[in-house]
Amino acid sequence: MLNLTETAGNAVEQDFYGKLVAIVSEDRVRRNELLARHTTFRIGGPADYFVCADKEQFASVLALCRNEGMPYFVIGNGSNLLVSDAGIRGVVLRLDRADSILFYPEKDRLTARVGAGMLLSMFAKEAASRGAAGFAFAAGIPGSVGGAVFMNAGAYGGEIKDFLVSVRAVGPGGEIVTLTAGELKLSYRFSILQKEEFYVLDADFSFPLGDAVEECRKIEELAARRREKQPLEYPSAGSTFKRPEGYFSGKLIMDAGLAGLRVGGAKVSEKHCGFIVNDGNATAGDVMGLIAKIQETVQEKYSVFLETEIRMLGEFF
Ligand SMILES: Cc1cc2nc3c(=O)[nH]c(=O)nc-3n(C[C@H](O)[C@H](O)[C@H](O)COP(=O)(O)OP(=O)(O)OC[C@H]3O[C@@H](n4cnc5c(N)ncnc54)[C@H](O)[C@@H]3O)c2cc1C
The missing domain is CATH 3.90.78.10 (UDP-N-acetylenolpyruvoylglucosamine reductase, C-terminal domain)
Structure with missing residues (x-):
């Protein structure tokens, strides 16, 4: 016998899937995707939808979920997450890792704008090779830039707070806002993003200039220390x-x-x-x-x- 509730449910699901695909294209939406594949713990049941998006698509997917009452969760590199065995109902959304880093050298500083989906380690290595001083600690933290801001990640005496100037983020109403480091209230493993619903699109950093060779050497030294101790x-x-x-x-x-x-x-x-x-x-x-x-x-x-x-x-x- 035809189950009308199930048929209607499937139609709603198909409609939502169609709307997702219209925003990000079919190859960037996976259904029943095991989150164990996207966490460094290698643990986690399936997400109903796993979606990768660039910055423009990201805001549209958030708006779609909100309008349709679909639960959603934003992940970075999944390196600070324990996902339940039953998985996640709704959408798990991730910003593209492949994003831009723009460096603006100044007289005695280096400023940079980096996409939030980018791996922090990659950004830290690029910054060090251009002489950014004091940021070597970040090269061994296996998160994304967005996740690192969210957590105010830190190690070996350094933390994101020391160099972050501001972020561009999507707010609760879908508005794009700039939040300064002060407004983010960064402290030990805390940012205001843990209390208020803003999602980072990109982040601006400012570094004092030092010796690029020395900074790259520090990265190697800290990596060796991590391998030995962790x-x-x-x-x-x-x-x-x-x-x-x-x-x-x-x-x-x-x-x-x-x-x-x-x-x-x-x-x-x-x-x-x-x-x-x-x-x-x-x-x-x-x-x-x-x-x-x-x-x-x-x-x-x-x-x-x-x-x-x-x-x-x-x-x-
Ligand atoms: C081997 C290992 C070593 C580690 N060493 C360190 C260390 O030395 N120091 C340290 O601080 N941490 C460390 N971590 C933990 C982890 O790497 C950091 O907490 C990192 O900042 C998490 O980033 P992520 O992108 O993986 O975030 P995820 O784990 O994916 O998500 C964490 C939180 O950030 C939020 N988030 C992600 N992206 C965004 C965004 N764009 N906008 C808003 N919110 C967002 C998510 O919603 C989630 O609530 C380590 C982890 C591992 C596995």
């Missing part, structure tokens, strides 16, 4: 927890005797206890279970609450 050979989302005031989360976890603790395929890295790694076929449920055990033990032993730095996406039970 479990880069396993899929992960970097540091699982924020740094609690006065402590280091990795050390607390190690001192609590949790190195190597596992739930299913998720494991506390022995190389760096601040990292949970996917040691095989970890599910998001495994990672959540392990996070809970770590939080409970550290709270019990040291009365310190470990707040997650990684962001959860989708439904967790």
Whole structure:
């Protein structure tokens, strides 16, 4: 027998798909795309629609989702995300990685405008090779420029906040606005983007000028340090927890005797206890279970609450 509700549902779905394709073209919309393919954890169920867009298309896709009441989520390089095993209902939208970097050399500074979908590492290397000083820390962070602004990413004493001037973003009503670094309220792993719905299209940076050879050497040195200290050979989302005031989360976890603790395929890295790694076929449920055990033990032993730095996406039970 014909199921009318299902038929109507399919028609609505087909209509929405048609509208998406009209904006970005067919090869840039994937249905039931496994998000494990788009996260550095290699974990995550399917998104109903996975859409790649350039900056102009991006604003139109957002407008379409909002007008049609379709849930949506913007991802960068998926390097700070734990996506649920059930996946995401609605649209997961990603800005193109291939975007432009425009450099404007000045007398004693280098300014740059970079597309938010671009990998931060690529931008940092390009900037260093033109003499941008102090930005080498960014070359080892495997996120996009947009995700790095959202998180105010940082390492080895540097953070995005030190060099960001402003961003161009799509606001809640679809308007394109400029937000200054001050308005973004950047602080430790925080920006106002975590509270208000603005999506970064591109970002303006300003660097003091230094010695390009020395900056490129620093990038190599920090990369070697990361390889030595961090479990880069396993899929992960970097540091699982924020740094609690006065402590280091990795050390607390190690001192609590949790190195190597596992739930299913998720494991506390022995190389760096601040990292949970996917040691095989970890599910998001495994990672959540392990996070809970770590939080409970550290709270019990040291009365310190470990707040997650990684962001959860989708439904967790
Ligand atoms: C091996 C490893 C090492 C790491 N080392 C570091 C480190 O040293 N320092 C550090 O800070 N982090 C580190 N990270 C974590 C991660 O790389 C950063 O948090 C990064 O900034 C996330 O960027 P992303 O593009 O991957 O964002 P995603 O993980 O894709 O998304 C994170 C958040 O950013 C939002 N977002 C993405 N793009 C935009 C946009 N254009 N506009 C608005 N919001 C957006 C998303 O909606 C989401 O809420 C590490 C991760 C790994 C796997």
